Amino acid sequence: MQKSIKTVPDNGGHFGPYGGMYVPETLMEPLQELAREYEKARRDKRFRQELDYYLREYVGRPTPLYFAERMTDELRGPKIYLKREDLLHTGAHKINNTVGQILLAKRMNKRRIIAETGAGQHGVATATVAAMFGMECVVYMGAVDMQRQALNVYRMRLLGADVRSVTAGQQTLKEAINEAMRDWVTNVRSTHYILGSVLGAHPYPMMVRDFQSVIGLEARTQILKQEGRLPAALVACVGGGSNSIGLFHAFLGDKRVRMIGVEGGGRGIRPGDHAARFQRGGSLGVLQGTRTFVLQDDDGQIMLTHSVSAGLDYAAVGPEHSYLRDQKRIEYTYATDDEALEAFQFCSRVEGIIPALESAHAVAHVMKNARKLRGVVIVNLSGRGDKDVMQVADILKLEK
Amino acid sequence: MNRIDAKFAALRAAERKGFIAYICAGDPNLKMTISLAREFERVGVDVLELGIPFSDPLADGVVNQLAAERALRSGTTLAGVLDAVARLRRAGCRIPIVFYIYYNLIHRHGVGRFAREAAAAGVDGALALDLPPEEAAAYERAMKRAGLCPIYLIAPTTPEKRIAEICRHASGFIYYVSREGVTGMQKTVSGSIAPRMAVIRRHTSIPVAVGFGVSDPEQARNIAQHGDAVVVGSAIVNQIAKGRSARAVSRFVAPMVKAVNDARPRR
Numbered sequence: 205m206q207k208s209i210k211t212v213p214d215n216g217g218h219f220g221p222y223g224g225m226y227v228p229e230t231l232m233e234p235l236q237e238l239a240r241e242y243e244k245a246r247r248d249k250r251f252r253q254e255l256d257y258y259l260r261e262y263v264g265r266p267t268p269l270y271f272a273e274r275m276t277d278e279l280r281g282p283k284i285y286l287k288r289e290d291l292l293h294t295g296a297h298k299i300n301n302t303v304g305q306i307l308l309a310k311r312m313n314k315r316r317i318i319a320e321t322g323a324g325q326h327g328v329a330t331a332t333v334a335a336m337f338g339m340e341c342v343v344y345m346g347a348v349d350m351q352r353q354a355l356n357v358y359r360m361r362l363l364g365a366d367v368r369s370v371t372a373g374q375q376t377l378k379e380a381i382n383e384a385m386r387d388w389v390t391n392v393r394s395t396h397y398i399l400g401s402v403l404g405a406h407p408y409p410m411m412v413r414d415f416q417s418v419i420g421l422e423a424r425t426q427i428l429k430q431e432g433r434l435p436a437a438l439v440a441c442v443g444g445g446s447n448s449i450g451l452f453h454a455f456l457g458d459k460r461v462r463m464i465g466v467e468g469g470g471r472g473i474r475p476g477d478h479a480a481r482f483q484r485g486g487s488l489g490v491l492q493g494t495r496t497f498v499l500q501d502d503d504g505q506i507m508l509t510h511s512v513s514a515g516l517d518y519a520a521v522g523p524e525h526s527y528l529r530d531q532k533r534i535e536y537t538y539a540t541d542d543e544a545l546e547a548f549q550f551c552s553r554v555e556g557i558i559p560a561l562e563s564a565h566a567v568a569h570v571m572k573n574a575r576k577l578r579g580v581v582i583v584n585l586s587g588r589g590d591k592d593v594m595q596v597a598d599i600l601k602l603e604k
Numbered sequence: 605m606n607r608i609d610a611k612f613a614a615l616r617a618a619e620r621k622g623f624i625a626y627i628c629a630g631d632p633n634l635k636m637t638i639s640l641a642r643e644f645e646r647v648g649v650d651v652l653e654l655g656i657p658f659s660d661p662l663a664d665g666v667v668n669q670l671a672a673e674r675a676l677r678s679g680t681t682l683a684g685v686l687d688a689v690a691r692l693r694r695a696g697c698r699i700p701i702v703f704y705i706y707y708n709l710i711h712r713h714g715v716g717r718f719a720r721e722a723a724a725a726g727v728d729g730a731l732a733l734d735l736p737p738e739e740a741a742a743y744e745r746a747m748k749r750a751g752l753c754p755i756y757l758i759a760p761t762t763p764e765k766r767i768a769e770i771c772r773h774a775s776g777f778i779y780y781v782s783r784e785g786v787t788g789m790q791k792t793v794s795g796s797i798a799p800r801m802a803v804i805r806r807h808t809s810i811p812v813a814v815g816f817g818v819s820d821p822e823q824a825r826n827i828a829q830h831g832d833a834v835v836v837g838s839a840i841v842n843q844i845a846k847g848r849s850a851r852a853v854s855r856f857v858a859p860m861v862k863a864v865n866d867a868r869p870r871r
Binding site (some may be wrong): 234372389492493 | 711734758
């Protein structure tokens with residue numbers, strides 16, 4: 205049973221009934237080529253050594269697994285550890301994946317890089333590695349996200365990326381992905397698309413998971429060293445689902461470790477007000493290359509979503525999450541905007557760590573359920589909150 | 605015999621090339637779609653390709669994206685389009701109709717139900733443009749059972765082995781995308797069509813329609829030399845976007861139909 209979980213996906217990228225390759229014909233061969241090249245790269249010792257080198261020397265791995273003593277005291281529940289992905293170069297876990305993919309792009313002789321971004325963290329992480337390797341970089345970003353994440357837009361431009369505003373639809377992550385895919389269809393011979401989450405067509409969900417699984421591999425070793433035992437639970441936020449799958453993956457075989465994914469509950473679970481695909485309104489669908497849980501209406505039109513956090517504000521969830529939910533291996537819940545905002549302030553005040561609004565959803569779950577959680581709990585602090593400070597100040601009217 | 609097969613058989617017998625017109629159903633409303641279908645039939649359009657509007661048309665350029673937005677704003681649904689097709693058929697319209705559709709709409713409707721209802725309404729085939737043959741087993745069975753043609757794309761990036769595989773799945777006609785990119789108008793026509801068509805011909809005798817980017821009679825005539833039919837989409841949608849009447853749009857389409865019909869195979 206556990207073994208089967210570790211052997212997904214199949215050759216076509218299927219996680220049980222989820223995943224696959226649902227793309228226009230123009231992209232089929234390039235995706236299959238990418239899958240073949242990735243398969244070769246991950247067996248190549250030199251590729252792994254090069255990746256390890258950059259993760260260590262440039263990105264700043266390993267990250268600490270930090271015992272959050274005051275948070276633990278305040279909440280009087282579980283013993284809380286924070287996996288400090290916020291300390292990575294560029295400030296979030298996203299760069300684990302962009303370093304891996306740009307090395308792959310280099311192997312494939314692609315000189316032009318494109319990416320989509322929601323919160324801007326993936327865009328920054330892509331612009332960063334493109335700058336480091338001297339590659340041309342175009343980042344697509346929804347106009348609404350550009351407004352709420354203005355700091356990251358400036359960072360990307362400083363790094364030499366061409367940030368293109370997307371004004372279709374609700375002007376957030378989903379539309380940015382549509383536009384990135386249109387670019388890729390048009391420039392596929394010269395261009396590698398660095399997709400930022402465990403989404404899209406095969407091989408992306410598998411490849412991004414593999415590049416992010418370093419989070420859990422480190423955390424598992426660290427907790428065994430620091431506590432001498434496995435954690436009772438892991439908690440991470442789920443947008444597309446890359447930081448959560450990254451933390452969870454190394455623990456999938458540890459049957460007694462609970463895994464909790466926290467989606468963006470927005471203003472509450474009403475149509476158009478949230479981004480919790482496993483709650484009411486979510487159903488099986490096919491979006492942007494993959495078959496998975498999607499927020500859609502009865503006709504199959506994709507619904508509007510809302511989350512205070514741009515990184516969680518997306519209508520579909522990575523296919524492996526749908527699969528692991530079916531297997532009852534991961535539990536999914538949500539935190540609302542208000543709960544995340546409270547956690548954002550709480551974490552800042554008691555730990556001196558300003559979390560990304562995305563990560564604040566994971567902290568919020570632990571705050572809400574402190575009484576019910578026991579033993580050691582690892583929370584993935586997937587990114588830092590500098591990018592969100594102005595937005596939060598605006599919402600809370602902290603500036604007097 | 606399916607209307608698509610009958611149409612291409614007739615075109616072959618007459619040694620003529622076919623003209624396929626694409627519009628987005630419900631742009632700006634279904635009443636206009638019905639009028640356009642009648643007008644197109646009158647000016648000799650051979651196949652009508654109806655786009656079913658979707659919230660996330662990632663294979664479409666801006667012209668067709670805006671058309672889909674207009675159609676969704678007027679409340680167009682798959683069920684509504686099926687009803688419009690049924691009304692056209694009841695009124696005696698015999699033009700072959702192909703749906704150009706994103707797979708989620710079929711998936712949500714139910715693959716079997718989609719095929720049954722489409723056949724009952726008088727649809728002849730569908731091109732699910734984000735559904736490659738690898739994922740299409742159930743869809744293909746349902747389509748064939750209902751007597752509908754599953755139509756597939758071949759792109760400039762498709763290698764020969766894959767072309768052979770796609771040809772084994774295709775029926776009605778094959779849609780050769782003449783350039784890499786999203787739908788939209790082009791100033792020049794890709795030069796790589798002839799050698800690619802030769803490769804496709806090695807693997808199938810099914811008619812091949814060529815499209816993506818054709819916007820005037822001259823281009824239409826050039827493309828028609830290579831394939832069995834030419835698809836024109838965005839250029840027509842652009843006329844609709846300008847608020848032209850169905851009659852005016854058909855006056856725009858008629859010279860392209862004639863250019864294609866008169867085209868001779870290149871020696």
